[in-house]
Each structure stands twice: as structure tokens, then as C-alpha cells.
Amino acid sequence: MADITLSVGVRQSLAAIKSTTTAQQQQQLKLATGKRVNSALDNPVNYFTSSGLSNRARDLSSLLDSIGQGVKVIEAADKAIKALTKLVESAQASARQALQSTSTTPKVTGANTTPLTGATVLSSAGAGAFAVGDTITVNGTTILTFAAGDDVNDVINNINTNTTLNPSGGPLKVQASLNAQGQIMIEALDGAALTVSGSAAAKVSTLFGGATLTAATNTNTTRKDAAAQFDALRTQIDQLAADSSYNGINLLDGGSLKVQFNEVNTASVTISGVKFNATGLSIAASTNNWQSDKDINDALGNLTTAITKLRNQASTFGSNLSVVQTRQDFTNNLIDTLETGSDLLVLANQDEEAAKLVTLNTRQQLASTALSLATQSEQSVLRLF
Template identity: 40%
Template sequence: MSGDIVLSAGVRANLLQLQKTSDLITATQTKLATGKRVNSALDNPVNYFTAQGLQNRAGDLSNLLDSMSSAFNTIQAANNGITSITKLVQSAQALVSQAQQTSDTTVRAGLSTQFDQILSQITQLAGDSGFNGINLLDKNNSTDLTVTLNERGTSSVTIAAVDFSATGLVINNSTNNWSTTSDITAASTDLTTALTTLRSQAQAFGSNLSTVQIRQDFTKAMINTLQTGADSLTLADSNEEGANLLALQTRQQLSTTALSLASQASQAVLRLFG
């Protein structure tokens, strides 16, 4: 068309080079601004989607880490409860021992009353040993605790709730105000059995705590590995990109100069008609 502007080959070549350099500068500035050399699938499809997969898995593991932390605290709360209940049982044993050493029915009656109060405290303490709605010492009012250990849900550990109220530990209230030796002996037997049960369960909870903590530490290390791997695929080297930007800006200046020279060469033709 008669209205079209015709550029010389030199001007067109220099203009194209200037546009390419400008695009490279914009891309480099983006890398420096975001800190990443791969910001989209257009930059590097393999690295971008691989990094996305690693970051997604790290995110899934982070969610599991929160769940494991809650489970750890739940088990710890139950373990704290067992420790305190054990102390109460030992206090009850001291009362039984005192009762066995006297034949005074009045003294025995007083010790019997204290014994029943301790049993009440054992039941209340067991009911107060929950965390986040789960109480491993109050089976009647709570549920078992299942902890998922990997993002696929193929690894888990279940901690069964127990009944560690005085009734659950099979510690019977004192009968007949401990007026007979057989009543006191029965209480002593109940307490000895309860202590054995408490210690056994404390070992089980300790093992569960250790398992969950080991998996917590492993999960934290795995998250760090995944994030490091994703970063290595996408993060930019600020020093390298800074050097690239400086080189591109220099090239841009040279291209602008070349474009100017090419334009001057075209203008020289006009002087022939001057």
C-alpha cells in the first residue's frame, strides 16, 4: 500500500535486536524481583511442574505435622495424668499402711474417709487429662487416638483409650469403715494391682510418644528436603542475574546506537537531493 512505511534492512535488523534485548531485560528484572528463575511453565516446564509437585508434597506433610503435634500433646496429657494418678495411688497406699498398723476403729474410720476422697480425686483427675477433645484416660467419654504418619494415609498408629477412673482401675471404695483387717487387705491388693496397671500403661504411652516424636522429626527433615529440592529447581542466582541485567543494558545501549547509525545511513540518501 502507498501509505506503508518501508524500513531498510539495517534498521529492521537493529530494531528487532533491540526488541529482543528489551524482552530479555524484562525477563531478567522479573527473576530479580521474584528471586526465581522459573516463574511459570513457560520458563521451564520440567522444572516448574517438578518443583510444584515437591512443594505440594511438602504442604501435605506440613498439615500432617500439625496433626502429629496435636497427637503428641494428647498422649503427653494422658501421660501426665498417669503420673499424677500414680502419686494419688501411692498416697492411698500410705493410708492403708497406717490402717494396718492400728486396731483403733475410730482411726481406721478416719483413714477410710480419706481413702474414699483420694479415689474421688483419681476419677476427677482421669477426667481432666484430655487435650483438644480427646482423653486417653477416660474411655467412657472419649475415643481412641489414630495418628496418620504419611501423606498417603498408609502409615498410622492407634493409641487405645483406657478407663483410669477409680472404677476402671478396680479400686473399690473402703467398706465397713475398714473395721476389719480383711477390708484393709482388700484395699491394699486393689492398689497394688492398680499401680501395676498404671506403670504398664505409662510404658505404652512412652513408646507411643517416642514413635510420634520420631515421625515428627522425620517429617520436618523431609519437608526441608522437599523445599530445598524445589528451590534448587526454580530459584535464581541474584549475582548471575544481576550480571546478566548489566550486560543486557549495555547491549541495549549498543543496539540503540546501531539503530541510530542505520537511520543515518538511510538519511544520507536524502542529501543527494539537497
């Protein structure tokens, strides 16, 4: 079949209709998506620039979740430190309450009126005029066999370091010292009976000022109960520290946290955890049922150290939290900027695009009318027949 020849007017009208239809479809797509650039064909530069900005915004958005979880890990540790501080303060209260009860530990204290010094030689008359071979015994254990030159310091040191009286690795049970009056004092820190004797009783009596050289067992139940309460609080400290984890990370049980701040991992912060159980805080268990002031004061010293550690670590975590929250806010703002910049490159002006579509619809109608007029000129030929 031979090709059908159309007049110039009809072809021009059809071309106008086709062009207008294509333009209508593009405008309809812009209105439907809200974007004036929907593919690289529309505007390659804007399209790829916008895609890059959007991709980075999405990458940063995924990081925000991990940053937010990092904030929660630090907050959990901070709350745990506050709770631990309250427990340590309760332990301090128990120790101070125990101190209010007068110590009743067995003691042998010299009554000599001529003060001794650590350098006083035992062979001197004021110290008992010990002879070579004379012995001094505490609770049945010989702590010194006199040799020329031995002095008061030797007696004190030998008592404090004797592994029978004070077993290695355990708390000090028998303590000797020289008080402000220059008198030797021996104290049974655990409340057990105390006896001081020697091969020459008169010499031992002179050395210890003629005081009574025996002291019966004596347990202060108030202090014992306070020590038990202290140990119970110490157990609670261990349990609380172990329960301070968030999402499997416990900054108070030796864990650590790394928070990544950008999509290429070139900016991050690593938060090192601590071991804040009773041992990590240097809070030792009560010794000798707190029968002596020494043991209670030692415990109070440990508790003061623990409070200082907790406060310092709280400050460190607070600084870390500030950094992470600042980066979290910055990332949120940066995402908004990236998304806004991306939208500026591709979003359509809905009013303008709608007006263009209305114009195209009008042109479509005009083109259809023009096609109708063009065909009418050909139809006039039929009148000749």
C-alpha cells in the same frame, strides 16, 4: 497510505532492541521472583517436578499440625498418669496408717487345745458330739441344722455364704475361718456385735473351744477416719481421670487417638485409651470402715494392682509418644528435603542473573546506538536538497 519501507540496518537494529527488551523483562522477572523457572514455558520438566515436590511438602506441613496435637494428647495422658500414681500412693499411705492401729473388731475365737480341721465331723466328741437336728446360730440366724456327716468346713462355709449375715452384692460382714491352732474364729468385719449360740449350748461351746460366745460392738475411729480419707482420694482419682482430656480427647477415659503420618493415609498409628477412674483401676471403696485387717489388706492389694496398671500404661504411652515424635522429626526433615529439592530445580543464581541483566542493558544501549547510526545514513540524503 502506502507502507513505509525501512532500511535493512534500521530493521535489524529494531529487531535487536525488541529481542533485548524481551530478554530484559525475563531477567527482571527472574530477579524479582528469585526463580529461573517461573512457568512451564521456561522449563516444563523442572517446573512440574518442582511443583510436585512443593505440593507434597505443603501436604506434609499440614499433617505436622495434627501430629503435633497428637503428641500433646499423649503428653496430657502421661502427666495425668503421674498425678494418678501420686493419688494412689497417698491412698496406700492411708491404708498402711490404718493397719498401724490395732484391729478391735468383735471376735469369737475358740480356745480348744485339741486342734480341729476342716474335715472334723461335728458328731465327734472333740467337736461337740452334735446330734441330728441340733442347730448353730450366729447373730440370731441359724447357719446350720446338723445332719449326719456335717463337718467344721460346713460351719465355716455356711457362715461366710449366709445372705442374711452377708447380703449379696455387699462386702463380707461376718467371716469365719480356722486359725493356725485349729480353732474356729468368727469376726464381725464391720465392728457390729457378735453372738454365737445354738439349740445345745454345751455342744456349741465345745465346738468353739469353750470361749466366750459374745462380743460387743466396737468401732475403731482411727481406722474409720482413714477409710473416709481413702474414699475422698478415690473421688479425686475419678475427677482427675475425667479432667485429663486434651482437645476433646481423653486417653484415660476410654478415648482413642489416630495420628496420620503421610498425605495418602497409608501410615498411621492408633492409640487406644483406657478407663483409669477408680473403677477402671480396680480400686473399690472402703468396706466396713476398715475395721478389720482383711478389708484393709484387700484395699492394699487393689492399690498395688492399680500402681502396676498405671506403670504399665505409662510405658505403653511412652512407647507411643516415641513413635509419634520420631515420625514428627522425620516429617520435618522430609519437608526440608522436598523444599530444597524443589528449589534446586527452579531457583535462580542471583549473581548470575544480575550480571545477565547488566549485559542486556549494555546491549540495549548498543542497539539504540546502532539504530541511531542507521537512521543517520538516511538523513544524509537530505543534504542533496
